[in-house]
Amino acid sequence: MPDDKVDSDFIDYVEPEESHSVSTLRKSISQYCAVLIASLLAITYGFSVGFTIIITHQLQNDTRITHVTDSQITWIGSMNYFSTPLGAMAGGALAQRLGRRNTLLLLTIPYFISWMLISYSSTVNEILIAFIVIGTAGGIVDPTLQVYATEISESRLRGEISCFITTTIMFGVFLQTIVGMFVDWRNLAMFCGLAPAFGLLLIGFVPESPYxxxxxxxxxxxxxxxxxxxxxxxxxxxxxxxxxxxxxxxDLNSSYKPPFFSKEHFKRMSRPAVRLPFILVSFAFFVSCFNGTTSILTYALDTFELLESPINIHTATIIFTGLQMLGSILLFFIVPKTGKRWPTFVSLIVAGSSFLIVSVYVFMRNQRFFKVSCNPWLKWIPLLALEISVFATTLGIETTPWILVGEVFPGDVRACATGLVTSIGFIFAAVASKIFHSMLSVLTVSGTFMFFATVNYVGLVVLYYFMPETEGRTLAEIEEHFAGKHKLDDPTTGPEGTELMPINSSHTNGTRKYADA
Incomplete structure (x- = not known):
């Protein structure tokens, strides 16, 4: 506890009469109101992901922008992800200097300008420049919003609020596919500018992080x-x-903060309490990005067309993104009851099996084991498998690293570590999107989906043994687990919980440095 000198100004605010306790509902509403308004930028990020689905398909037949090559299409589909690490690496320092809320407020301006640039663009280069700005802003938004949500929320709500942020991103993607069915990409870009415009008006009213x-x-x-x-x-x-x-x-301010590129800073970042969760979250991001969903989402319209969807490809894409949003909403209610481990495992099993079915179907179709023309109902097999896969993925592995990233790092390096690991995640997403067409050419369609299935199954095995259950745990307990001071039992399975690293039972709990956030 801080000494009396530090906290002496608190005495003036203590009411003489006995105060009544605040209801749990009222506490929850106040935290969700803050996150909801701040999440206008999460919706904007979802807009950028959903927008690529529409523009990569429509540009191929757009006569107003000539000489659009396949390579340019793939750059447009992946540039948002490629530029995001630029923002993610700088986001931690910016959020620490300006504040979490002020950083989010500032980013509404480049977001709005970029969407207007796309709407009035006349060349592919102008679109790419706008996506570089959008991606860079998104790289700052994601870790900043996750840290903000972690620092303003109670431990009982932390998992739910992280899921809520993911849901708002999925809502942005879903809304894009619906609106994109009725308007062209220029008007759609104009529509995308609404979210940052509202953010500019409202984010200034939410509380800054008390931390x-x-x-x-x-x-x-x-x-x-x-x-x-x-x-x-x-x-x-x-x-x-x-x-x-x-x-x-x-504790944090009294400790020495070495320069970013110094040996002291490298030593802090390489200690087990940082290194182990960094490896864990990086691997979770790899599985999340290369398990198939990221690539298919970017080129959803083309993918459904390639697999000869029995329904309209726009309708199939709306269902695809709708199920993605539904999965994130269900996860919102599931995580508090089951924790994060089991939804992740189930999602990997279902997604891996779904992609395996698509792989076998395409292989057998190409080898003429059956004729689709004689059995048109067979076209429903890959369609249903893909729809099931995105629903399952969102229930677990797609959301897991984004929840973990705000929880697993110690407070003295949280902003820096979060920015670095999310940069890695965005690089994975960029590569997965950029090479998707090449994978289809080199590995064939069947081989590509077999690769996706393999990534899911390998991820299942690794995460089962190395990902601890963090739901309902304080930030101090999570840090002590990775530091080897305290065994983090899985509250959903009892005392035989899973741990990331072997921890000697003779270790005693270390002193807690960080608050129950």
């Missing part, structure tokens, strides 16, 4: 923000949590 405010010595503002985030209550009702935040920031 960030306290780290800057703005203790009064930190206390006020915490009161708003805990149900618009009084300082007396948040006294305990406020003290924890002060202690956390005192």
């Amino acid at each position: 960030w405010l306290a780290s800057k010595g703005r203790l009064g503002d930190a206390r006020q923000a915490l009161c708003r985030l805990r149900g618009w209550t009084t300082p007396q009702m948040v006294r305990h949590e406020y003290d924890q935040i002060l202690q956390s920031t005192v």
Whole structure:
């Protein structure tokens, strides 16, 4: 607990009469209101993903922009992901300097300008430039929003709120496929500018992260923000949590912060409490990006056309993104009850089996084991398999790394580590999108889907043995687990829970440095 000198200004805010406790519902509403408004930029990021589905298909037949090559199409489909790491690597420093909320507010401006540039573009280069800006802004938004959500939420809501952010991204993708069915890509880009415009108007009204405010010595503002985030209550009702935040920031601020490229900083980043979760989340991102869903989503219209969908390819794509959003919504309710491990495992099994079915179907069709013309109902097999795969993937592996990234890193390197690991995730997504057409040419359609199935099954085995259950655990407990000080039992399976690394039972719990966020 911080000493009396640090917290002396709190006394003026303590009410003499006994305060009534704030209901759990009221606390939840206050936190969700803040995240909902901040998530306008998550919706914008979803717009950028969904927009590539429409523009990569429509540009092939657009006479207003001439000489569009297949290579340019793949660059448009992947440039958003390729440029995102630029923002992700800088996002941590920017969010630490300006604040989480102010960083999100600032990013609404380049987002809006870029969408207008696409809407009025006359060349492919103008579209690519706009996507570079959009991707860079997205790279800053994702880790900043995840850290913001982690720092303003109670531990009981942290998993739900992380799922909520993912759901808003999926909603953005889904909305794009619906609107894109009725308008061309230019008008669709104009529509995309609405989310950052509303964000510019509203984000300034949400509370800043109490952790960030306290780290800057703005203790009064930190206390006020915490009161708003805990149900618009009084300082007396948040006294305990406020003290924890002060202690956390005192520990962090009193410690020496070495330069980014120094040996000391490298030593901090390479300690087990950082290195092990970094490897874990990086691998989860690899599986998430190369398990098939990312590539298929980018070129959904082309993929359904390639597999001879028995229904309209736009309708199939809307169902595809709709099931993706539905999966993220269900995960919102499932994670608090089951944790993160088992939804992830089930999603990998179902997605792997679905892609295996598509692979075998295409192989047998090409080898003329059957004639689709004589059995048109067979066309439903790959369609249903793909729709099931995206639903299953969203229920687990696609969302898992984004939930973990805000939880598993220690507070003294959280912003930096989050930015670096999300950069790796976006690079994986960019490569998966860029090489998809090449994979179809080199590995054939059947071989490509067999590769996707293999990635899912390998991911299942590795994550089963190395991914711990973090749901319902404090940030301090998670850090102690990776540091080897404390065994993080899986609360859904009892005392025989899974751990990332062998931990000697003689180790005792270390002193908690970080608050229950």
